[in-house]
Amino acid sequence: MDTKYIRNFSIVAHIDHGKSTLADQLLLLSGAITQREFKEQILDDLDVEKERGITVKARAVTIHYTHEGEVYELNLIDTPGHVDFHYEVSRSLAACEGALLLIDAFQGVQAQSVANAYAAIEADLSIITVVNKIDLPVTRIEEVLEEVETIIGLPPDEALRVSAKQGIGIHDVFKAIIKHIPPPAGLADAPLRALVFDSKYDNYRGVITYIRVKEGTLHKGQTIKFMNDGSKSHVIEVGQFCPKMVSCDSLGPGQVGYIVSGVKTLGDIHVGDTVTLAENPAEKALPGYAKPQQMVFCGMYPIDATDFEKLRDELHKLSLNDASFTFAPESSDALGFGFRCGFLGMLHMEIIQQRLEQEQEIDLIQTAPNVTYELLLTNGQTQLIDNPENVPDAGQIQEFREPIAKTAFIVPGENIGTIMQLCADRRGIYKSTEYLGPLRAQIVYELPLGEIVYDMHDRLKSATRGYGTMDYEIIGFKESDLVKMDILVKGVKVDALATIVHRSEAERRGRSLVKRLKKEISKHQFEIALQAAIGARVIARETLSALRKNVTAKCYGGDITRKRKLWAKQKEGKKRMKQFGQVEIPQKAFLSVLDVA
Numbered sequence: 001m002d003t004k005y006i007r008n009f010s011i012v013a014h015i016d017h018g019k020s021t022l023a024d025q026l027l028l029l030s031g032a033i034t035q036r037e038f039k040e041q042i043l044d045d046l047d048v049e050k051e052r053g054i055t056v057k058a059r060a061v062t063i064h065y066t067h068e069g070e071v072y073e074l075n076l077i078d079t080p081g082h083v084d085f086h087y088e089v090s091r092s093l094a095a096c097e098g099a100l101l102l103i104d105a106f107q108g109v110q111a112q113s114v115a116n117a118y119a120a121i122e123a124d125l126s127i128i129t130v131v132n133k134i135d136l137p138v139t140r141i142e143e144v145l146e147e148v149e150t151i152i153g154l155p156p157d158e159a160l161r162v163s164a165k166q167g168i169g170i171h172d173v174f175k176a177i178i179k180h181i182p183p184p185a186g187l188a189d190a191p192l193r194a195l196v197f198d199s200k201y202d203n204y205r206g207v208i209t210y211i212r213v214k215e216g217t218l219h220k221g222q223t224i225k226f227m228n229d230g231s232k233s234h235v236i237e238v239g240q241f242c243p244k245m246v247s248c249d250s251l252g253p254g255q256v257g258y259i260v261s262g263v264k265t266l267g268d269i270h271v272g273d274t275v276t277l278a279e280n281p282a283e284k285a286l287p288g289y290a291k292p293q294q295m296v297f298c299g300m301y302p303i304d305a306t307d308f309e310k311l312r313d314e315l316h317k318l319s320l321n322d323a324s325f326t327f328a329p330e331s332s333d334a335l336g337f338g339f340r341c342g343f344l345g346m347l348h349m350e351i352i353q354q355r356l357e358q359e360q361e362i363d364l365i366q367t368a369p370n371v372t373y374e375l376l377l378t379n380g381q382t383q384l385i386d387n388p389e390n391v392p393d394a395g396q397i398q399e400f401r402e403p404i405a406k407t408a409f410i411v412p413g414e415n416i417g418t419i420m421q422l423c424a425d426r427r428g429i430y431k432s433t434e435y436l437g438p439l440r441a442q443i444v445y446e447l448p449l450g451e452i453v454y455d456m457h458d459r460l461k462s463a464t465r466g467y468g469t470m471d472y473e474i475i476g477f478k479e480s481d482l483v484k485m486d487i488l489v490k491g492v493k494v495d496a497l498a499t500i501v502h503r504s505e506a507e508r509r510g511r512s513l514v515k516r517l518k519k520e521i522s523k524h525q526f527e528i529a530l531q532a533a534i535g536a537r538v539i540a541r542e543t544l545s546a547l548r549k550n551v552t553a554k555c556y557g558g559d560i561t562r563k564r565k566l567w568a569k570q571k572e573g574k575k576r577m578k579q580f581g582q583v584e585i586p587q588k589a590f591l592s593v594l595d596v597a
């Protein structure tokens with residue numbers, strides 16, 4: 001295929017600005033899908049994605065479009081739109097020469113529009129601004145274009161105006177792609193270098209590797225080599241997504257498609273890796289392979305210990321399709337045997353939890369999430385901590401470091417003060433404010449990731465009545481005065497409730513946490529002391545008095561069905577409880593750590 005007729009592009013947008021709808025519309029107009037399939041939103045095919053309306057995994061699709069008598073091969077590479085998946089976004093963009101920056105005609109530029117546009121600029125892509133949803137009864141098209149110019153620096157004159165939903169202006173999108181995005185470079189007879197930008201597990205064919213050929217040609221039947229670890233594999237099939245998998249004989253420079261080879265597990269394929277040929281390999285890999293770093297961890301424990309193996313199988317299945325999710329067995333005094341699970345961020349964690357709950361019937365106790373910390377020990381070694389339980393004695397720690405995220409908020413002008421207060425309360429360091437127009441501003445802070453992950457997003461939404469958006473990027477670890485806070489129930493440490501907090505915040509959090517626990521744990525036949533402690537020093541205490549009344553007493557005189565209902569409800573509640581010594585602690589208590597941030 002002559003590269004002159006190839007274009008590789010992504011659509012970058014803030015969540016809900018219409019990326020999937022536009023992608024579908026492009027497929028529909030080019031005849032790749034039917035009207036009925038259009039309605040079913042084919043690019044987002046995972047259930048969870050549909051439910052949450054978020055494109056989680058990057059995908060690709062090849063569209064054939066005839067322009068001035070020539071058939072063009074347009075490869076649309078889908079990018080995940082959310083903060084947790086920055087690395088995947090950057091890899092997808094590295095497979096393109098251009099990007100459509102899609103912006104909602106009413107909502108305008110939002111935090112992820114800016115983050116994704118910058119990522120595209122960094123990847124040196126040609127960017128076409130597309131204002132979507134021009135069919136809405138109220139739009140702010142001119143202002144939106146001004147915002148794009150002010151904050152991202154793209155001129156408004158060449159911007160397109162479309163309605164993805166109603167199919168308005170879509171041919172102009174095709175024309176702009178062909179006109180403004182450069183065709184790929186690369187020689188067909190050079191040693192093969194192809195970028196791996198995604199992979200997925202298929203029950204029938206095994207691992208499917210998504211590639212973009214940069215140079216050289218890959219034929220079916222050849223043996224490839226992954227340059228990251230030198231592993232080799234026989235190519236059983238190559239092909240393109242149209243959008244169904246269509247096999248072909250070879251993929252040449254600039255082309256985007258897939259490889260089916262002998263690779264058995266998804267963990268063996270690394271996004272960002274370079275594929276070359278085992279015979280006549282390229283000398284240097286393409287730039288940019290980084291291992292995804294799990295930044296958020298939590299424990300997952302089966303309530304019924306006999307479910308342990310079942311849970312392991314379920315987690316394993318999930319990891320087959322998501323190499324950035326990790327899990328390892330761990331044990332807790334309080335919760336028994338379970339797993340420590342690692343995620344890229346909070347959203348990633350929620351998605352995995354949701355999948356687990358949808359696909360299995362195991363009752364789980366899940367502990368409050370924590371971020372990854374770095375310790376410099378007095379013996380000169382550094383250690384990453386993914387579980388507060390593993391923090392060594394204070395005497396062994398020279399420096400306690402926490403991850404810092406550069407965080408950008410886009411908020412209505414009237415909410416600037418509230419957001420600044422919110423950040424100040426969370427130990428944020430102010431960086432800048434920039435107005436997008438008369439009504440909205442971008443505020444940038446450096447915030448500890450641990451302070452963001454709990455509830456920042458919810459707080460932002462409530463402070464701005466849903467209008468504020470945020471995006472963050474981890475910029476490194478920084479020393480901070482952190483301590484491990486233990487929780488004792490009836491004099492015994494409950495390891496699963498331990499947290500890492502800033503020393504200045506410890507007392508306040510300790511107090512509200514024990515208060516909260518008092519509410520969550522029901523009364524027993526005896527008095528229960530709830531304490532928060534740093535080392536041997538107790539910093540907060542509450543006492544849960546002994547039970548006196550019968551729970552059904554308040555139904556006295558009532559009919560038996562009401563009592564039965566109450567008992568049944570209690571039984572239901574018990575399922576998610578864990579007996580700890582003499583005390584029963586409900587699932588919610590393990591998450592109450594979150595509510596006292």
Ligand code: GTP
Pocket residue numbers: 013014015016017018019020021022044052053054055081132133134135136162163164165166
């Ligand atoms: P994520 O996958 O969450 O990133 O969202 P997305 O950007 O893919 O957005 P999606 O295509 O799912 O569209 C979000 C919502 O906007 C849906 O309810 C669409 O029907 C609606 N929408 C998309 N394009 C248009 C449009 O041109 N006009 C109107 N009125 N609504 C649109």
